[in-house]
Amino acid sequence: MAPIVKVNDLRKSYDSGFEALKGVTLDIEEGEIIALLGPNGAGKTTLISTICGITRPTSGTVTVSGHDIIKDYRQARSQIGLVPQELSLEQFETVMNAVRFSRGLFGKPNDDALVEKLLRQLGLHDKKDSKIMALSGGMKRRVLIAKALAHEPRVLFLDEPTAGVDVELRKDMWRVVDELRKTGVTIILTTHYIEEAEAMADRIAVIEKGQIRLVQGKVELMAHLGKKEAIIHLTAPLAEVPASLAHYNVELVNNGSALRYVYDVRAERTGITSLLNDLQTAGLQMSDIETRQSSLEEIFVGLIEGDAA
Numbered sequence: 001m002a003p004i005v006k007v008n009d010l011r012k013s014y015d016s017g018f019e020a021l022k023g024v025t026l027d028i029e030e031g032e033i034i035a036l037l038g039p040n041g042a043g044k045t046t047l048i049s050t051i052c053g054i055t056r057p058t059s060g061t062v063t064v065s066g067h068d069i070i071k072d073y074r075q076a077r078s079q080i081g082l083v084p085q086e087l088s089l090e091q092f093e094t095v096m097n098a099v100r101f102s103r104g105l106f107g108k109p110n111d112d113a114l115v116e117k118l119l120r121q122l123g124l125h126d127k128k129d130s131k132i133m134a135l136s137g138g139m140k141r142r143v144l145i146a147k148a149l150a151h152e153p154r155v156l157f158l159d160e161p162t163a164g165v166d167v168e169l170r171k172d173m174w175r176v177v178d179e180l181r182k183t184g185v186t187i188i189l190t191t192h193y194i195e196e197a198e199a200m201a202d203r204i205a206v207i208e209k210g211q212i213r214l215v216q217g218k219v220e221l222m223a224h225l226g227k228k229e230a231i232i233h234l235t236a237p238l239a240e241v242p243a244s245l246a247h248y249n250v251e252l253v254n255n256g257s258a259l260r261y262v263y264d265v266r267a268e269r270t271g272i273t274s275l276l277n278d279l280q281t282a283g284l285q286m287s288d289i290e291t292r293q294s295s296l297e298e299i300f301v302g303l304i305e306g307d308a309a
Contacts, residue, residue: 002066003027004079004186005051005155010060012046012210020046022210023060030154033177033187035197035218038207044190045085047207048157051188052082065154078106081148081156081185087140091133095124098132099146106151118146122176141173149185156180158189162196174199222293230272232259232279233288242282248275 005028012021020043028034036044049055051062053069053076062069067076090098099115119125122142127135132143141161148156158177162170170193177200181187191197197204197218204221206213214221237256245259248271253260259279263270279286 004030004065005188006061006063007047007051008061010047010050010062011058012050012055013058020210021050021057021060024207024210024212026205026212026215028155028186028188030186031181031184032202033181033189033200034203034205035201036188036190036205036207037194037197042207043210044207045159046210048082048159048188048190052080052157053077078151079154081151081153083141083144083148083156083158083161085160087137087144089132089140089143092131094129094131095119095135095143095146096128098143099150102147103150108151114152115146115150118149121179122146123172138172142176145176145180149180153185155186155188158187160190160192162191162193170196227262227264228270229292230261230263231290231292232261232276232286233290234258235285235287238284242284244282245275245278248278250275 005026007024007026007028010021010024011019013019024043024047036047038044046055050057051064051069053073056070062076064076065079067079069076090101093101096112096115096119099118100110100112103111103115116125116128119128122145124139124142124146127139132140135143145156145158145161161177162173174196177187177189189197189201201218203215203217205215231253233254234257238252238259239256241250241252241259248261249263250259250261252258261272261275263272276286
């Protein structure tokens with residue numbers, strides 16, 4: 001099956017000479033959630049704007065459901081819903097009318113049953129007759145999603161969807177996105193919150209300086225690039241790491257009451273068994289041992305800094 005969004009050698013340059021996108025190639029599969037991660041200025045919003053037809057590319061091609069975004073603009077754009085970062089809404093309009101209006105912009109016939117279904121799905125139905133100005137920031141964000149989905153697109157772009165909302169609302173939004181995925185909508189998410197990508201995405205694409213550095217399944221990414229650490233809790237604190245353990249990648253933590261050992265999950269041998277044997281030989285007793293997988297944030301930082309291969 002062909003990707004629902006296909007980006008091939010996409011480039012965007014400005015008159016100043018700045019290259020925002022430098023040959024981006026990316027395939028997005030139907031029904032997946034892909035998170036686009038990168039530092040400020042990496043090209044995330046430029047990439048989304050170009051795919052959505054807001055920014056014209058310098059070169060390269062993009063197709064959405066097989067429609068070229070330049071040659072078949074209307075057909076391509078009708079497949080896309082976009083939730084921008086900014087809360088740009090008609091403050092004096094009701095929620096119901098705002099969503100109806102967005103559907104009409106795409107030439108779709110009036111369908112109040114569908115609009116009400118969307119509002120229920122997004123937890124907005126009891127607010128349908130409320131003016132947007134009376135809603136909280138989190139509810140306004142949901143209205144943006146409803147507007148983006150009103151014309152029944154197959155692809156939804158969420159550009160920093162939880163920017164400016166508190167932790168509880170953010171988690172609530174994750175649940176909304178998960179429900180949308182169940183309906184078959186393909187979701188492309190940009191975010192500064194690493195935990196957001198870790199919680200929701202099927203795949204992670206890392207973009208930096210206008211180039212895609214890596215695209216991989218979240219689980220595979222963490223397995224291939226992640227490191228694990230073992231925290232070995234000691235019965236008595238140490239002032240320094242014993243010389244007999246110096247060749248291990250260990251450091252004292254918790255005021256000397258534990259040893260932190262970092263190892264590569266890809267290695268044929270982790271070294272933990274020999275480390276524990278050498279601990280016993282050195283006369284050290286442990287009270288507990290715990291292991292922890294590197295978080296996606298640590299992997300991401302490593303990629304950007306060039307520490308991960």
